[in-house]
Amino acid sequence: MLAILSVLLLYICNPVVGVWYQQVYCSISESCECDFKPHIRDLEWDLYKNVYGQHLAQDIVSEEVAKFLQNKSPERPLVLSFHGASGTGKTMVSAMLGNHLYSSAMSSPYVHQFVPTLHFPLPDRVKEYREELKSWVQGNLTECARSVFFFDEMEKMPPGLIDVLEPFLGPSHVVFRTNYRKAIYVFIGTTGEEVINRVALENRQAGQEREDIQLEHLQEAIAQAVYNSTTSGFFQSRVIQQKLITRFVPFLPLSRRHVERCVRSQLCQRGSCGRTDVVEAVGGDMLYTPAQGQYFSTTGCKAVPAKINLFL
Numbered sequence: 001m002l003a004i005l006s007v008l009l010l011y012i013c014n015p016v017v018g019v020w021y022q023q024v025y026c027s028i029s030e031s032c033e034c035d036f037k038p039h040i041r042d043l044e045w046d047l048y049k050n051v052y053g054q055h056l057a058q059d060i061v062s063e064e065v066a067k068f069l070q071n072k073s074p075e076r077p078l079v080l081s082f083h084g085a086s087g088t089g090k091t092m093v094s095a096m097l098g099n100h101l102y103s104s105a106m107s108s109p110y111v112h113q114f115v116p117t118l119h120f121p122l123p124d125r126v127k128e129y130r131e132e133l134k135s136w137v138q139g140n141l142t143e144c145a146r147s148v149f150f151f152d153e154m155e156k157m158p159p160g161l162i163d164v165l166e167p168f169l170g171p172s173h174v175v176f177r178t179n180y181r182k183a184i185y186v187f188i189g190t191t192g193e194e195v196i197n198r199v200a201l202e203n204r205q206a207g208q209e210r211e212d213i214q215l216e217h218l219q220e221a222i223a224q225a226v227y228n229s230t231t232s233g234f235f236q237s238r239v240i241q242q243k244l245i246t247r248f249v250p251f252l253p254l255s256r257r258h259v260e261r262c263v264r265s266q267l268c269q270r271g272s273c274g275r276t277d278v279v280e281a282v283g284g285d286m287l288y289t290p291a292q293g294q295y296f297s298t299t300g301c302k303a304v305p306a307k308i309n310l311f312l
C-alpha cells in the first residue's frame, strides 16, 4: 500500500505530470487559481509602451506587482493607492493591471470594482455600507484568495467606510479560514493632486528632467494630503495611520507633448495615423496651466476623443 502511494506521489510530483494534472483539474474546476494567469512581462510592456509621462507609476506598479507575485506566501496583501489629476491615466493603469492578472481580464469574477457614486451614494448610510462592504470582501476572499479589488473615485468615498477593511489590509490580523494575504487592493483618486502638481511644476521651473522627480519626495506628502482632506475616503483613516498602504503611486500632470501622443495613438486606432494636422490642432486646443508657462494640460488626455471628433 505504502509502495503504491509513494509511486503515485512521485508521479504527481513530476513537473510534466503536475502540469497535466493541473490542466485536467482546471478543465473541470472553476477554481480562481485556474483563471489566475499573471503575465508580468506583458503588464510591463503595456505600461512602458502605452502610458505616457508616468515614469513613477510605471516603475512602482511593475516593481510591486512582480515582487508580490513572486512571493508564494506573502505576509500581507498588496495595497496600492493611485493619486493625481483627472485624465492622467489612473483608471487606465488599473485596467491594465486587471487585464494582465486573469485570463478573463477585467471581466473575471475575481476582479471587483467599487465606484462610490454607484455603490455608496448616500453619506448617511455609511453604517450599512460598512457591513455590506466587509461581508462582500470577506465572502470574495473566502471564495478566491487571489481576489483583486479596485476602489475608484476615492475622493467621493464617504469617510469612515474604508476603515472597515483594516483587518484585511494588515499583516497581523487573522481572518478566520481565509488567506487574505494574497489579495490585491487598488485605491484610485484625485486627492493629493495639488502636492503632485506642485512638485511637477517646481521640477519644470527648475529646468530639470521630468524623470528627475523622485518618489521619496511624494510618499509622505500624499499620505498627509489624503489623511487631512475632508474630501477623501481616507480622511483621518486608520488605514493611513497604521501605514497599511504598500505604496502611494503619483500620476504626474501631462504636458502638451504627452497629450499629442494620446492624440496620435487614438488617431491610429481609428485608422487615421497620418493626420499630423489633427495632432497639432488638438494639442493647441487644450487648456494648460499655470497661466505663466502653460506647462500642464488641465484635463490630461481625458478630452482627447471629443476634440479629435471636432477636428477630424
Ligand SMILES: Nc1ncnc2c1ncn2[C@@H]1O[C@H](COP(=O)(O)OP(=O)(O)OP(=O)(O)O)[C@@H](O)[C@H]1O
Residues within 6 Å of the ligand: 050, 051, 052, 053, 054, 084, 085, 086, 087, 088, 089, 090, 091, 092, 093, 189, 190, 262, 300, 301, 302
Ligand atoms: N498617461 C497616459 N498615457 C496614455 N493615455 C492616457 C494617459 N492618461 C490618460 N490617457 C487617456 O485618457 C483616457 C482617460 O484617462 P483615465 O480614465 O485613466 O484618467 P483618470 O486619471 O482615471 O482620470 P479621472 O480622475 O478623471 O478618473 C484613457 O482612457 C487614455 O485613453
Ligand SMILES: [Mg+2]
Residues within 6 Å of the ligand: 090, 091, 092, 152
Ligand atoms: Mg479615473
